[in-house]
Amino acid sequence: MNRPLRCLITDDEPFARKGLQRYVEQLAFLELRGLCADALELGEHLRRQPIDLVFLDIEMPQLSGLEFLRQAPGPHPQIIFTTAYEQYALAGYELDVLDYLVKPISFERFVRAAGKAYDYFRLRIQPEANPGYFFVKADGRLEKVVFADILFVEALENYVTIYTAERKIITHSTLKALLARLPVSTFVQTHKSYLVALQHVDFLEGNVLRLRQHQVPISKLMRPQVLTQLGLMDL
Structure with a gap:
């Protein structure tokens, strides 16, 4: 939905x-x-x-x-x-x-x-199959974003930056609006300002997730949800 x-x-x-x-x-x-x-x-x-x-x-x-x-x-x-x-x-x-x-x-x-x-x-x-992508407006044009390409999303006020392995896309939106367009089974909110694609997480160290060269924080409140979706135990 x-x-x-x-x-x-x-x-x-x-x-x-x-x-x-x-x-x-x-x-x-x-x-x-x-x-x-x-x-x-x-x-x-x-x-x-x-x-x-x-x-x-x-x-x-x-x-x-x-x-x-x-x-x-x-x-x-x-x-x-x-x-x-x-x-x-x-x-x-x-x-x-x-x-x-x-x-x-x-x-x-x-x-x-x-x-x-x-x-x-x-x-x-929406019982029909999810197409696996959406379009966002960036730099005066509509850009196609494939779910599988997204590493993580960072929010700043009324804008979000979508990071992929090859590029980053800045669009006028909110984290809440963007998450509503993504499958909740494969994306997790780690912090009030971050969403992460679970499949691209390389490792967890303390309260930080590493995705390739990027580091994404995990808030204390979000930590149980993140660990659950990663299939980990909070030791």
């Missing part, structure tokens, strides 16, 4: 909302559209704007997350439950939720759930 997933966070605990917000803001393929303190507020948001995905707590005052889903009329956004209670897992899966996250939620586990949601929408909305 060519845009981020529009999502809402619903939890009656301010600390939990803040933690999930921080996670969402670190993933370029998610776009936060609102924070809700209860299911009633969630219902108001859903009536006002289109939403793809809701991170939904279960035990909340007035109306629980389970009750909200059972009463919701018509089609509703995809749901990822976020709860401190494991005993609701079966009920959640009976309601066909995408995933079930038990608090405290690690960033690594959150990334896996969010990636599952992104893949669900990508395959549902």
Whole structure:
């Protein structure tokens, strides 16, 4: 798909909302559209704007997350439950939720759930084969960029630089917009300003990835996600 997933966070605990917000803001393929303190507020948001995905707590005052889903009329956004209670897992899966996250939620586990949601929408909305390339505007013309040629991408304000083995292309865009056009299974965000093609990583040393002659930093928050997608353990 060519845009981020529009999502809402619903939890009656301010600390939990803040933690999930921080996670969402670190993933370029998610776009936060609102924070809700209860299911009633969630219902108001859903009536006002289109939403793809809701991170939904279960035990909340007035109306629980389970009750909200059972009463919701018509089609509703995809749901990822976020709860401190494991005993609701079966009920959640009976309601066909995408995933079930038990608090405290690690960033690594959150990334896996969010990636599952992104893949669900990508395959549902764009089931046809991905062409493996896109075009960007650079130097007054449209340049073809093949996914397999990309080493990494660096962002600076409203511009990104796409590095390949032979050249670098500077285009007016954001990291979030670019990641939405790339397959999340082969590209990973290592830092708020960097995306990396996993197949071109030569080695990891500390918090730096080496790709040929280039070095790309890994932020502390992104490290679990990077190691997971590289198939490594954080020793």
